[in-house]
Amino acid sequence: MSRGFYSSDTLRFCALETPLSIHVNPNRQAALLVVLLLFGAALRCYGLDEKIIWHDEVATRVLSGGATLAAQMKSLYSAQVLTVAQVLQFQQVQQASPVLALLTDLAQHDPQHPPLYYVLANGWVQLWGDSVFALRGLSVFFGVLGLPALYWLMRELAATRRGATLAVLLLCVSPLMILYSQEAREYALWALTLLLSSAALLRALRLSGSRSAWLLYVCCTLLAVYTSLSTASLILVQVAYVLVVTRVQWSYRLSGFFVSMCTVGLLFLPWVVNLLLNFEAFRASMAWSSVIVIPRTAVVRILSLNFSRNVFDFWPEVQQDQWPPIAACTTCLLVIIASVAWVLKRTPRETRLYLVLLLVLPTALLLLPDLLFGGIRSTNARYLMPVWLGLLAALALALDQGFARAGRAKVVAGLGLVCLVGLAMATNILHAQQAAPWTKSLSISLPEVARVINQSEHPLVVGNQERHHPGNLFALANMLRPETKMQFVPIALEASWFLPAHQAAVYLYSPTEQFRRAFEKNNHVTTKLVVEDLFLQLWKVED
Numbered sequence: 001m002s003r004g005f006y007s008s009d010t011l012r013f014c015a016l017e018t019p020l021s022i023h024v025n026p027n028r029q030a031a032l033l034v035v036l037l038l039f040g041a042a043l044r045c046y047g048l049d050e051k052i053i054w055h056d057e058v059a060t061r062v063l064s065g066g067a068t069l070a071a072q073m074k075s076l077y078s079a080q081v082l083t084v085a086q087v088l089q090f091q092q093v094q095q096a097s098p099v100l101a102l103l104t105d106l107a108q109h110d111p112q113h114p115p116l117y118y119v120l121a122n123g124w125v126q127l128w129g130d131s132v133f134a135l136r137g138l139s140v141f142f143g144v145l146g147l148p149a150l151y152w153l154m155r156e157l158a159a160t161r162r163g164a165t166l167a168v169l170l171l172c173v174s175p176l177m178i179l180y181s182q183e184a185r186e187y188a189l190w191a192l193t194l195l196l197s198s199a200a201l202l203r204a205l206r207l208s209g210s211r212s213a214w215l216l217y218v219c220c221t222l223l224a225v226y227t228s229l230s231t232a233s234l235i236l237v238q239v240a241y242v243l244v245v246t247r248v249q250w251s252y253r254l255s256g257f258f259v260s261m262c263t264v265g266l267l268f269l270p271w272v273v274n275l276l277l278n279f280e281a282f283r284a285s286m287a288w289s290s291v292i293v294i295p296r297t298a299v300v301r302i303l304s305l306n307f308s309r310n311v312f313d314f315w316p317e318v319q320q321d322q323w324p325p326i327a328a329c330t331t332c333l334l335v336i337i338a339s340v341a342w343v344l345k346r347t348p349r350e351t352r353l354y355l356v357l358l359l360v361l362p363t364a365l366l367l368l369p370d371l372l373f374g375g376i377r378s379t380n381a382r383y384l385m386p387v388w389l390g391l392l393a394a395l396a397l398a399l400d401q402g403f404a405r406a407g408r409a410k411v412v413a414g415l416g417l418v419c420l421v422g423l424a425m426a427t428n429i430l431h432a433q434q435a436a437p438w439t440k441s442l443s444i445s446l447p448e449v450a451r452v453i454n455q456s457e458h459p460l461v462v463g464n465q466e467r468h469h470p471g472n473l474f475a476l477a478n479m480l481r482p483e484t485k486m487q488f489v490p491i492a493l494e495a496s497w498f499l500p501a502h503q504a505a506v507y508l509y510s511p512t513e514q515f516r517r518a519f520e521k522n523n524h525v526t527t528k529l530v531v532e533d534l535f536l537q538l539w540k541v542e543d
Helices: 006-014 026-045 054-066 069-076 084-089 097-109 116-128 133-156 163-175 174-183 185-206 211-225 229-245 252-277 277-284 296-308 322-342 350-375 379-404 408-432 437-445 448-454 469-477 512-523
Strands: 081-083 458-464 485-489 506-509 528-532 539-542
Touching: 026 069, 026 133, 026 163, 026 174, 054 097, 054 116, 054 133, 054 469, 069 469, 081 084, 084 229, 084 469, 084 485, 097 116, 097 408, 116 185, 133 163, 133 174, 163 174, 163 379, 163 408, 174 185, 174 211, 174 408, 174 437, 174 506, 185 211, 185 229, 185 252, 185 379, 185 408, 211 229, 229 350, 229 379, 229 408, 229 506, 252 277, 296 350, 296 379, 296 469, 296 485, 322 350, 322 379, 350 379, 379 408, 437 469, 448 469, 448 506, 448 528, 448 539, 469 485, 469 506
Parallel strands: 458 485, 458 506
Antiparallel strands: 081 485, 506 539, 528 539
């Protein structure tokens, strides 16, 4: 370890490694890490194809299959009555899968999603097929790779081998991270690239004169920004960190970081330009985060709930206003804050600074706008991935500090580890039994919608062209019986659409108020609300 970057208290902190951990057999250490990797893979693979495929995953399936969302929507919204099998064909892998068409579709219609994950998913399904298990298997792969990446980051943070291994264990069993590793979305890849970028930065600062170290940092950070625009929060953390540790004095470290940031900016500039050119599509796709307004106390409560989800999550999200989950999550949050505060006082300045910035800045960037202007930006756990990784690292350091001391501290650390792992595993068992865990958000009530529709003989499901309808209707088709018919009404026909000849039950999926009233007037019928949550409605047509 180079002594040029780390301060004297960092070196003293490294000396906390006990003689046992210093002289541990390297083969045993490697074997333990391999066991954790296999255990993490098993947890992420268990029940992988038993959870519903939801709105966002449908987009991944269509894009990775070689089609474009725009083309599929144009073909789908023809007002024709389709069978469930015909609807499902729109999600299947196409014979040709031009990457250029995929990039063009993302750039024009979903510029908020940089293309790296979707390009990789496109190649993945060509190799392994587009089954739910195969599609989510790519995220499992990235989730497992995140375990050694966290070990590397912990070592760069001057953690002991034991502390790094404890961090890997906590990430291995984290309920929140497991759920995101089971999503056919970019979240597991993003977590991996965040870890790689952070570790590569600390290594480059330690080896300040190494061009290869800075090149590695540039590559890792490019992977992160081309995976998620939310990487901006990590870059802000890294800029603040480098400015503090270098005291804004020009040096090899500051110049290397400056050149690296400029390189990343130049190489990411094409997507930035595209984002500006298609800013209306970006704003429309992200409008929900500011348009949906909930009480500010609810924002803080949900944020604390998400903090606790790194360890345990025993209640469905719909029950989060009841006192048992509120009390439990508040208690868990207080314990987490106390543990983090305790360990940060005892860690080196560089380690403490990076973890504090990682915990505070991304949270503040999302929470403050919600509190000041309204919105639900900070309630979406996926956007706070840097915070969750920093939290697990801080908890691992707290446990390691306890194990490094004799007497009561070691006992408390042992009990804490047992409680953390035990609660996490109990939560994972609960999640394995849920077809639609809280991460499915927009589609969490689709199983109930499907249950109601499947009770009818030969039903017809009608949906109009609202932004989230295509994805949810695609997802719903996977749960309906084969004899069910579906009809997708384009915007141009909403005001004058007439019910086709259909003697069985008819359901309207989340109709706009204007479409529903026009439908009732044109067809001389009434509609009854049968299922409703924050994101969707199901209305049944009555004579």
